[in-house]
Amino acid sequence: MQIAFLGAGQVGGALAVALVRAGHAVTVGARDAASKSVRELVARERSIAVATPEAAVQAAEVVFLATPFAAVTEALAPLASQLAGKILVDCTNPVGAGLTHGLKSERSGSEVVQAAAPGARVVKAFTIYGFENFERAPAAVGIVRPGMFFCGNDAAAKSTVATLLTELGWDPVDVGGLAQALHLEHMTLLWIRMVRVGGASAHTVWSRLPTRV
């Protein structure tokens, strides 16, 4: 699958490497091809291509958004027409002062993403844990895989993202429509407070126990 990244830092870089290793063709859509994040990523994984954001998105079937939340509108607005109809995986989190919700819990960050790219099929995924878990998912314990909660309004887009999640070692846990993004963003805050403040392992993840039939 042709995959583009907008944002190639801790999250984008880790996921780009994971997806290349899973056999996908990854291109970073870079505003500055010489930036530290882009140079470090390409040095780490030479098969990752670099293009302008416009060219990368145009050629992609799936686009990962992994910029700081504050940069979402600036990054997406010029690409709105190229993003129409594409799957846009929103990896961003609006985190505010004092580890509160950056939009005061009045709307989700994913709604801001959707507003900046109205034609895109937005799926929020790869947000509820730290980047340390994204290049290599935590190992399964028996048949219980680490869970990745995700949401979106487009069933086909979610199915594609679920396939990518499975390939990367996650149990894809579909929690519903994009309105659920606000609650995933609160799960992120819970994780950050547990790990970055409370000192729990950075590999702390949640799992869904297999249901009895």
Ligand SMILES: NC(=O)c1ccc[n+]([C@@H]2O[C@H](COP(=O)([O-])OP(=O)(O)OC[C@H]3O[C@@H](n4cnc5c(N)ncnc54)[C@H](OP(=O)(O)O)[C@@H]3O)[C@@H](O)[C@H]2O)c1
């Ligand atoms: N860090 C985590 O553990 C974690 C976990 C889950 C989700 N998230 C979320 O993931 C997103 C990325 O976090 P990160 O830790 O990967 O950040 P990061 O390491 O600072 O990387 C940010 C990337 O976005 C690019 N960027 C910055 N401003 C941009 C703009 N205006 N237009 C286009 N690209 C821009 C940067 O490019 P340059 O190199 O050119 O500046 C860099 O490649 C954030 O929204 C964060 O909340 C983070």
